[in-house]
Amino acid sequence: MEKNFVEKMKTQLEEEKKVLEKGLRGFAEKNKLPKSDWDTHFPSFHGSNLEEEADEVEEYGNLLPVERTLETRVAEINLALEKIKEGKYGLCEKCGQVVSPERLQTIPETRICDKCKK
Numbered sequence: 001m002e003k004n005f006v007e008k009m010k011t012q013l014e015e016e017k018k019v020l021e022k023g024l025r026g027f028a029e030k031n032k033l034p035k036s037d038w039d040t041h042f043p044s045f046h047g048s049n050l051e052e053e054a055d056e057v058e059e060y061g062n063l064l065p066v067e068r069t070l071e072t073r074v075a076e077i078n079l080a081l082e083k084i085k086e087g088k089y090g091l092c093e094k095c096g097q098v099v100s101p102e103r104l105q106t107i108p109e110t111r112i113c114d115k116c117k118k
């Protein structure tokens, strides 16, 4: 990996992380709203584990899937930033090959190459 390229990806990752964390803070504030405000938005559940699902709804409301997605992305970005520090950025976790710069530019936090993705 070229140093300049890695630096560029690092900046991109850090920027993205800021945006995502800002989004998450927005959700956290919304979670402080009275519980009743969420009732109308409850998704309909068909599973057997209603109690557990109810707890989750209470905690996250209908934003749960969005929040989870954001959290996962932040975690993946952190991992990518860790790898940059260790000098392992851009290596596929499955085959160990260098991930193409094109792919990294599209998904800077990716952990696997195009071949392994398929």
Ligand SMILES: [Zn+2]
Residues within 6 Å of the ligand: 092, 093, 094, 095, 096, 097, 112, 113, 114, 115, 116, 117
């Ligand atoms: Zn691979």
